[in-house]
Amino acid sequence: VQTQFRDAFNRISAGFAEAFTRFFGGGAAQLVLTAPERGIESGIEISARPPGKRQQSLALLSGGERSMTAVALLFALLQFNPAPFCVLDEVDAAMDEANVTRFGQALSDLTGQTQFVVVTHNRVTMEAAGTLYGVSMGKDGASSVLSLRLADIPET
Amino acid sequence: VQTQFRDAFNRISAGFAEAFTRFFGGGAAQLVLTAPERGIESGIEISARPPGKRQQSLALLSGGERSMTAVALLFALLQFNPAPFCVLDEVDAAMDEANVTRFGQALSDLTGQTQFVVVTHNRVTMEAAGTLYGVSMGKDGASSVLSLRLADIPET
Amino acid sequence: MYLKRLEIQGFKTFPSRTVLEFGPGITAIIGPNGSGKSNVADAIRWVLGEQSPRLMRLRRMEDALYAGGSRRPPSGFAEVTIWLDNTGGWLPLAFSEVAVTRRLHRSGDTDYLINRQRVRLRDVNELFLKARLGQNSYAIMGQGLVDQVLSLRPEERRALIEEAA
Amino acid sequence: MYLKRLEIQGFKTFPSRTVLEFGPGITAIIGPNGSGKSNVADAIRWVLGEQSPRLMRLRRMEDALYAGGSRRPPSGFAEVTIWLDNTGGWLPLAFSEVAVTRRLHRSGDTDYLINRQRVRLRDVNELFLKARLGQNSYAIMGQGLVDQVLSLRPEERRALIEEAA
Numbered sequence: 001v002q003t004q005f006r007d008a009f010n011r012i013s014a015g016f017a018e019a020f021t022r023f024f025g026g027g028a029a030q031l032v033l034t035a036p037e038r039g040i041e042s043g044i045e046i047s048a049r050p051p052g053k054r055q056q057s058l059a060l061l062s063g064g065e066r067s068m069t070a071v072a073l074l075f076a077l078l079q080f081n082p083a084p085f086c087v088l089d090e091v092d093a094a095m096d097e098a099n100v101t102r103f104g105q106a107l108s109d110l111t112g113q114t115q116f117v118v119v120t121h122n123r124v125t126m127e128a129a130g131t132l133y134g135v136s137m138g139k140d141g142a143s144s145v146l147s148l149r150l151a152d153i154p155e156t
Numbered sequence: 157v158q159t160q161f162r163d164a165f166n167r168i169s170a171g172f173a174e175a176f177t178r179f180f181g182g183g184a185a186q187l188v189l190t191a192p193e194r195g196i197e198s199g200i201e202i203s204a205r206p207p208g209k210r211q212q213s214l215a216l217l218s219g220g221e222r223s224m225t226a227v228a229l230l231f232a233l234l235q236f237n238p239a240p241f242c243v244l245d246e247v248d249a250a251m252d253e254a255n256v257t258r259f260g261q262a263l264s265d266l267t268g269q270t271q272f273v274v275v276t277h278n279r280v281t282m283e284a285a286g287t288l289y290g291v292s293m294g295k296d297g298a299s300s301v302l303s304l305r306l307a308d309i310p311e312t
Numbered sequence: 313m314y315l316k317r318l319e320i321q322g323f324k325t326f327p328s329r330t331v332l333e334f335g336p337g338i339t340a341i342i343g344p345n346g347s348g349k350s351n352v353a354d355a356i357r358w359v360l361g362e363q364s365p366r367l368m369r370l371r372r373m374e375d376a377l378y379a380g381g382s383r384r385p386p387s388g389f390a391e392v393t394i395w396l397d398n399t400g401g402w403l404p405l406a407f408s409e410v411a412v413t414r415r416l417h418r419s420g421d422t423d424y425l426i427n428r429q430r431v432r433l434r435d436v437n438e439l440f441l442k443a444r445l446g447q448n449s450y451a452i453m454g455q456g457l458v459d460q461v462l463s464l465r466p467e468e469r470r471a472l473i474e475e476a477a
Numbered sequence: 478m479y480l481k482r483l484e485i486q487g488f489k490t491f492p493s494r495t496v497l498e499f500g501p502g503i504t505a506i507i508g509p510n511g512s513g514k515s516n517v518a519d520a521i522r523w524v525l526g527e528q529s530p531r532l533m534r535l536r537r538m539e540d541a542l543y544a545g546g547s548r549r550p551p552s553g554f555a556e557v558t559i560w561l562d563n564t565g566g567w568l569p570l571a572f573s574e575v576a577v578t579r580r581l582h583r584s585g586d587t588d589y590l591i592n593r594q595r596v597r598l599r600d601v602n603e604l605f606l607k608a609r610l611g612q613n614s615y616a617i618m619g620q621g622l623v624d625q626v627l628s629l630r631p632e633e634r635r636a637l638i639e640e641a642a
């Protein structure tokens with residue numbers, strides 16, 4: 001069990017480092033055991049350094065940088081041990097245009113092993129989707145759901 | 157002091173109710189004293205009901221509804237006792253197109269008494285601004301700031 | 313293909329029976345603020361057996377029942393059914409399709425069904441635990457919580473890795 | 478017109494002197510993720526006298542100094558100056574323009590200046606308290622915190638109303 005955890009930890013950390021560097025176009029990130037000698041009892045810290053910047057605490061990261069870092073870790077977990085499906089509710093809310101595009105690309109790369117359900121207001125994310133549902137609020141607080149195609153949604 | 161608080165409370169609650177109804181195109185909201193007999197010692201709860209829906213707990217509100225409700229309260233405070241300037245960092249992140257437009261309109265209505273500095277990724281909010289600064293990250297983690305005009309920013 | 317279809321009735325803003333069919337790949341749910349998108353995500357979490365009302369933005373579990381509108385009465389029950397494609401055998405059951413239903417009555421009674429058979433909550437939990445869809449699954453990220461994993465305490469983050477391992 | 482100009486040097490991602498001029502009405506700050514927009518908002522909060530590092534996303538106040546880059550050394554100090562138009566007399570000083578400076582040295586020493594005169598932190602606090610720009614001012618809304626007012630405890634919300642009253 002100890003080695004199983006160590007092996008999982010190392011592979012997820014490597015996947016996280018790789019996803020982070022891909023999202024940020026550089027920089028470095030990894031998972032760190034707070035007490036390596038305690039093995040599976042140890043806590044896990046995240047170390048993340050965007051490109052061109054020196055190593056600082058996670059607190060200093062921007063909203064969008066935090067989103068991308070968290071998504072990089074999620075994708076590392078999904079690559080190591082794929083969940084059959086994954087529900088993401090507006091995880092792109094703080095992302096700028098370039099990052100939303102990388103996010104959509106990374107989602108598409110994982111669809112071979114995981115189905116994604118994403119709630120979004122962002123057109124770029126919508127464009128990555130194969131199925132589109134529009135939800136609207138009707139009278140009496142009752143939602144109605146409609147199957148849509150990208151062409152149905154006006155460019156803003 | 158007791159009447160000063162009561163007077164302020166009533167006027168801010170009325171302003172909040174009015175701003176909420178304007179943002180939501182209906183519904184109702186108000187501030188509620190948890191212990192009215194204790195006057196200035198009383199806590200304050202928020203009651204908010206979007207149009208067409210029955211009164212429910214604030215927890216059930218959607219992300220965008222929470223943003224609009226919070227902004228309605230902020231604007232009620234600013235109308236009652238204007239701050240000279242107000243800094244808003246991506247408060248429009250969870251808003252849909254229609255709400256961002258209402259938000260921008262409400263901001264413009266208050267510029268007679270308060271200057272606003274808004275950080276945003278949203279083009280509609282940018283369009284409401286009189287001054288535009290673009291921040292970009294350069295080498296060595298050093299930001300540079302550039303004065304921009306709306307025409308400088310490509311439509312997505 | 314794993315997630316086939318979701319049916320929601322009486323749950324939150326879905327008083328009438330609502331059906332969503334999922335394709336392989338990515339399904340995007342869009343619409344105006346307050347329309348019900350996150351309520352669909354809550355329905356998925358709920359039918360998978362979530363016991364913490366707070367994680368579905370409920371004050372108490374009873375708040376899951378459609379509360380009624382100006383001219384429509386509250387629902388007498390809330391029911392969500394999820395259909396899963398099990399041809400690959402990722403679920404430890406001998407069916408090629410598995411339908412899980414959760415039904416909450418106004419009385420507070422809850423029914424759980426797997427392929428129309430009454431089961432206990434723990435049967436639903438055990439079913440999904442192996443599929444990494446159990447509680448605290450990293451596979452469901454709620455609105456506004458995307459960077460929650462960055463603020464976890466080190467021990468909580470270890471639990472996440474342990475779950476994947 | 479109240480807020481005229483902001484000058485930032487050595488603070489967070491602004492190693493070189495950076496100037497922003499504000500107009501009446503709305504100023505929008507835009508740019509890519511991680512470019513430094515929220516850092517500008519933090520600089521405003523900081524120069525107004527904020528004492529809680531957490532509210533500017535700092536672990537400790539020393540983290541405010543530009544930490545250096547691959548080929549650029551860390552700053553020896555962080556300094557922010559805000560110029561305010563006081564022709565309307567909204568600030569309790571006899572100047573038509575008021576410049577407030579906060580400077581933090583690597584040693585940990587902090588200087589506060591009002592119109593180039595050394596003052597104490599409490600002088601800065603008293604100056605802004607009347608203008609509703611003091612601590613817990615509703616006039617500064619941080620990123621990701623817009624709906625914080627909805628999750629406050631009732632007593633905390635009362636404090637907000639009291640401050641406005």
Ligand SMILES: Nc1ncnc2c1ncn2[C@@H]1O[C@H](COP(=O)(O)OP(=O)(O)OP(=O)(O)O)[C@@H](O)[C@H]1O
Nearest residue numbers: 218219220324345346347348349350351377378379
């Ligand atoms: N039990 C219930 N009965 C009736 N209405 C409910 C119930 N539970 C939640 N709602 C309503 O659902 C609405 C929120 O829906 P939801 O969170 O799905 O919106 P959303 O589409 O995700 O919006 P956003 O884009 O702002 O996140 C609220 O207006 C709330 O009043």
Ligand SMILES: Nc1ncnc2c1ncn2[C@@H]1O[C@H](COP(=O)(O)OP(=O)(O)OP(=O)(O)O)[C@@H](O)[C@H]1O
Nearest residue numbers: 062063064489510511512513514515516542543544
């Ligand atoms: N003292 C410091 N020295 C150097 N870099 C710093 C310092 N403090 C913060 N940073 C850097 O500032 C960056 C974050 O900047 P900021 O929060 O202003 O971004 P932003 O433009 O608001 O982005 P977003 O749109 O994602 O919110 C981080 O990458 C962080 O490393």
Ligand SMILES: [Mg+2]
Nearest residue numbers: 218219350455
């Ligand atoms: Mg939502």
Ligand SMILES: [Mg+2]
Nearest residue numbers: 062063515620
């Ligand atoms: Mg920011």
